[in-house]
Amino acid sequence: DTAVSQTPKYLVTQMGNDKSIKCEQNLGHDTMYWYKQDSKKFLKIMFSYNNKELIINETVPNRFSPKSPDKAHLNLHINSLELGDSAVYFCASSQDHWETYNSPLHFGNGTRLTVT
Amino acid sequence: GQQVMQIPQYQHVQEGEDFTTYCNSSTTLSNIQWYKQRPGGHPVFLIQLVKSGEVKKQKRLTFQFGEAKKNSSLHITATQTTDVGTYFCAGRGAGSYQLTFGKGTKLSVIP
Numbered sequence: 001d002t003a004v005s006q007t008p009k010y011l012v013t014q015m016g017n018d019k020s021i022k023c024e025q026n027l028g029h030d031t032m033y034w035y036k037q038d039s040k041k042f043l044k045i046m047f048s049y050n051n052k053e054l055i056i057n058e059t060v061p062n063r064f065s066p067k068s069p070d071k072a073h074l075n076l077h078i079n080s081l082e083l084g085d086s087a088v089y090f091c092a093s094s095q096d097h098w099e100t101y102n103s104p105l106h107f108g109n110g111t112r113l114t115v116t
Numbered sequence: 117g118q119q120v121m122q123i124p125q126y127q128h129v130q131e132g133e134d135f136t137t138y139c140n141s142s143t144t145l146s147n148i149q150w151y152k153q154r155p156g157g158h159p160v161f162l163i164q165l166v167k168s169g170e171v172k173k174q175k176r177l178t179f180q181f182g183e184a185k186k187n188s189s190l191h192i193t194a195t196q197t198t199d200v201g202t203y204f205c206a207g208r209g210a211g212s213y214q215l216t217f218g219k220g221t222k223l224s225v226i227p
Contacts, residue, residue: 043159058163096213102208104149
């Protein structure tokens with residue numbers, strides 16, 4: 001199936017731990033994103049990569065570090081997890097590139113992170 | 117920075133009633149997209165509006181983009197239980213590559 005897939009689906013961990021979420025898209029898209037959705041369902045952009053290059057880096061704690069080994073993958077590593085990091089994290093991709101930004105986003109199924 | 121306001125936050129309707137959600141931007145938008153997120157699911161793209169005053173229909177859903185390209189609406193006629201979910205608008209400012217999401221409208225349909 002062509003899709004945006006992210007793993008794991010659920011992640012329960014203790015404060016202070018380090019964890020990673022992986023994302024892969026086989027849609028041939030140039031741009032990938034990480035969004036955070038809090039308990040009130042607000043979707044907030046965290047990072048965006050275009051062809052492995054960081055183009056959006058919102059005000060996110062330095063504990064969050066994205067890595068894009070190639071344009072089909074965008075992983076998210078989180079250091080020293082805090083209670084407030086509990087949320088659903090969505091990976092997404094789009095066919096956008098520098099000249100045109102009008103493509104729809106294709107979201108993964110989300111990773112529900114619970115920090116205890 | 118760009119802000120996209122969406123109202124109402126919640127809407128409960130009886131099945132068969134109509135539903136409308138509204139989006140307003142603090143700046144002129146180059147385009148606006150609409151997404152639907154079912155409970156427990158992920159946002160799914162519905163449609164994109166680009167032109168001033170544009171109106172698009174998908175069966176019972178009607179999408180409008182304002183003349184000034186600063187507001188948009190989604191109207192559902194005769195809601196069904198399958199319409200349940202949270203509807204998000206997302207806009208791009210003119211010359212910007214960043215897509216800003218509204219806070220969403222959660223629709224509940226009472227059978």
